[in-house]
Amino acid sequence: MIKLDKQKRILKDSWYPAKVEVKSPKNKTYHFPIYHWITDSEVYCFREGTALRIFDDSNSHVGGHSRQQELKQRQKVFRSSQRRLAAAKTKQSSPKGTANHIGHICHMSWDVYAQGIPQCIKADSIQSLPYDVQFSFTKTAEMKYTAVTGLVELELIEMAELKKKWTHIDDISHLLCAHRTQVTDFVHKHWKEDSLFGYQFLNGVNPMLIRCCKALPKNFPVTGDMVSLHGGGSLADEMMKGNIFLCDYKLLDGVQPNTISRKKQYLMAPLILLQKTSDNKLMPIAIQLKQKPAKDNPIFLPTDSEYDWLLAKIFVRSANFNFYEVSVHLLRTHLLAEVFTVSLLRNLPMVHPLYKLLMPHTRYTLQINVLARQLLISQTGVLTRFAASGGKGVITILQKSLSSLTYSSLCIPDDIAERGLKDVPNFYYRDDGLKLWEIIFRFVKEILTSYYKTDAEVQKDSELQNWIHDIYEHGFLSQASTGIPQKFTTVDEMIKFVTMVIFTCSAQHSAVNSGQYDFGAWMPNSPVTLQLPPPTKKGKASEKSMLDTFPDIQTTVHGMAVMWLLSKQSSDSIFLGQYPEEHFSEEVPCQKIKDFQVELKRLSAEIKARNSGLDLPYTYLDPEVIENSVSI
Ligand code: FE2
Numbered sequence: 001m002i003k004l005d006k007q008k009r010i011l012k013d014s015w016y017p018a019k020v021e022v023k024s025p026k027n028k029t030y031h032f033p034i035y036h037w038i039t040d041s042e043v044y045c046f047r048e049g050t051a052l053r054i055f056d057d058s059n060s061h062v063g064g065h066s067r068q069q070e071l072k073q074r075q076k077v078f079r080s081s082q083r084r085l086a087a088a089k090t091k092q093s094s095p096k097g098t099a100n101h102i103g104h105i106c107h108m109s110w111d112v113y114a115q116g117i118p119q120c121i122k123a124d125s126i127q128s129l130p131y132d133v134q135f136s137f138t139k140t141a142e143m144k145y146t147a148v149t150g151l152v153e154l155e156l157i158e159m160a161e162l163k164k165k166w167t168h169i170d171d172i173s174h175l176l177c178a179h180r181t182q183v184t185d186f187v188h189k190h191w192k193e194d195s196l197f198g199y200q201f202l203n204g205v206n207p208m209l210i211r212c213c214k215a216l217p218k219n220f221p222v223t224g225d226m227v228s229l230h231g232g233g234s235l236a237d238e239m240m241k242g243n244i245f246l247c248d249y250k251l252l253d254g255v256q257p258n259t260i261s262r263k264k265q266y267l268m269a270p271l272i273l274l275q276k277t278s279d280n281k282l283m284p285i286a287i288q289l290k291q292k293p294a295k296d297n298p299i300f301l302p303t304d305s306e307y308d309w310l311l312a313k314i315f316v317r318s319a320n321f322n323f324y325e326v327s328v329h330l331l332r333t334h335l336l337a338e339v340f341t342v343s344l345l346r347n348l349p350m351v352h353p354l355y356k357l358l359m360p361h362t363r364y365t366l367q368i369n370v371l372a373r374q375l376l377i378s379q380t381g382v383l384t385r386f387a388a389s390g391g392k393g394v395i396t397i398l399q400k401s402l403s404s405l406t407y408s409s410l411c412i413p414d415d416i417a418e419r420g421l422k423d424v425p426n427f428y429y430r431d432d433g434l435k436l437w438e439i440i441f442r443f444v445k446e447i448l449t450s451y452y453k454t455d456a457e458v459q460k461d462s463e464l465q466n467w468i469h470d471i472y473e474h475g476f477l478s479q480a481s482t483g484i485p486q487k488f489t490t491v492d493e494m495i496k497f498v499t500m501v502i503f504t505c506s507a508q509h510s511a512v513n514s515g516q517y518d519f520g521a522w523m524p525n526s527p528v529t530l531q532l533p534p535p536t537k538k539g540k541a542s543e544k545s546m547l548d549t550f551p552d553i554q555t556t557v558h559g560m561a562v563m564w565l566l567s568k569q570s571s572d573s574i575f576l577g578q579y580p581e582e583h584f585s586e587e588v589p590c591q592k593i594k595d596f597q598v599e600l601k602r603l604s605a606e607i608k609a610r611n612s613g614l615d616l617p618y619t620y621l622d623p624e625v626i627e628n629s630v631s632i
Pocket of ligand 1: 509
């Protein structure tokens with residue numbers, strides 16, 4: 001152990017020591033990872049880099065005491081119970097707070113943003129976060145710049161306050177001029193086509209809803225006579241062969257739609273039936289926009305008039321935006337990553353192998369989520385101001401999503417099997433995702449089995465058990481039905497869960513975040529809200545009724561600017577498998593990190609080679625663009 005004593009200067013000088021190396025008289029070098037801000041003149045202790053589980057310290061009074069002290073200090077910052085919360089409030093009003101491990105005075109705890117959703121870090125503002133978890137100067141500056149200049153960069157500033165309706169589809173095209181990508185061009189050109197509509201359920205920003213359909217839900221009364229199938233087979237036959245797929249947005253049923261500028265907005269809970277054709281395309285064959293079958297809730301078909309069918313697809317795409325943004329993106333990646341992070345900071349000392357393994361996968365997550373709460377879902381947030389689900393709706397979607405979330409749906413091999421999607425052709429999210437899961441799994445296994453040889457060692461590591469239990473309690477609200485482990489009994493259970501954590505924070509977030517501008521910039525492909533109800537009868541829709549249904553110019557432009565901000569990478573991003581902070585110093589984990597990087601590089605080359613032959617490359621799970629953590 002070393003002590004670091006930064007002397008007091010008249011001017012405030014905060015230090016961020018990376019590491020300390022100490023050479024012994026016998027010429028052996030000892031590494032001490034620090035990677036913490038020291039902002040005051042307290043003396044701080046740091047352990048040597050060798051990872052130690054809690055029972056490795058059981059015979060060392062100094063070691064045991066130091067990990068206890070460190071956790072005690074951090075738990076003052078990352079508190080949990082309501083009792084402690086009250087104590088923190090009392091302390092906050094006292095003139096002098098308590099310095100935490102890193103010398104920054106602040107008090108935080110798990111906070112309840114709303115009942116029934118994962119708990120989060122208690123922080124009123126980003127300034128109240130400890131320095132260690134705040135953005136770097138570069139990241140802050142760039143993000144502010146993008147947020148402020150988003151509209152300017154997209155040349156949309158003049159349109160941002162226009163509450164007028166769109167009067168011609170070509171006017172919307174002008175929005176794309178300032179910033180185009182290969183995908184925005186493709187989407188703009190093909191947005192009306194059924195094949196792109198189907199494709200996006202596999203490789204768009206929400207690959208999480210589609211499932212194989214072996215029996216129609218009772219509330220979706222599609223009959224064999226109604227649909228004309230590609231290839232001419234019967235619906236029953238095609239279903240038996242595994243060629244029929246269902247997307248059911250039932251979770252949106254009953255969600256209160258937003259009111260924007262005193263105007264009611266419309267959010268459907270559609271059901272979509274799709275067929276895999278003999279030329280390996282996924283084509284929609286029927287759409288019902290509301291859950292309850294009724295005369296005024298027609299089942300739309302590709303054989304209907306052009307605008308009946310197109311408008312039905314537009315209502316699906318708008319429902320999809322609201323569903324994926326809140327459930328698939330915010331809840332299943334951002335909010336869960338925050339739970340993993342807060343639990344890690346509260347329960348694992350720096351010397352713990354799991355701290356060393358997971359800390360890089362928590363970078364910037366707390367701050368980006370504080371910002372998301374402030375800028376996206378607060379009363380003045382962008383979703384509240386412009387999206388159909390904004391306001392109450394967001395919270396309802398989060399609550400319903402959490403109560404129906406399962407552990408298996410967070411583990412891609414189980415998820416793909418459960419949804420019956422093993423054999424669907426051209427499903428790149430699955431292909432790349434499964435390979436990434438395997439690579440991460442092997443890496444986690446090799447690192448963790450070098451520290452945990454038996455199940456008994458896992459069971460007796462109380463710090464590790466506290467970590468998972470906090471996640472179960474504060475993240476999944478002690479809902480046993482989720483299947484989330486409450487404790488680890490075996491080495492295998494721990495490896496699978498840690499793999500899921502790294503996969504969720506890195507690959508899964510990239511898959512559901514990075515394509516937002518690509519698929520959403522062309523508004524008709526992903527309207528953030530719709531301003532008229534869907535047709536209740538066929539044969540009435542027209543180009544004009546479609547334009548009247550679209551969000552107005554202001555809403556379109558703000559929606560576009562948010563997707564631009566959320567899709568823009570920072571120049572100080574750290575990509576999957578890169579560990580510039582050297583928390584590990586032993587030979588085994590250092591070698592395993594190198595092996596991990598080699599495997600990721602190989603996969604990246606494989607994905608690039610595959611993409612070179614595709615009209616629309618799938619890039620979001622290329623390890624080269626996946627960040628280590630949820631940071632945007
Ligand atoms: Fe994100």
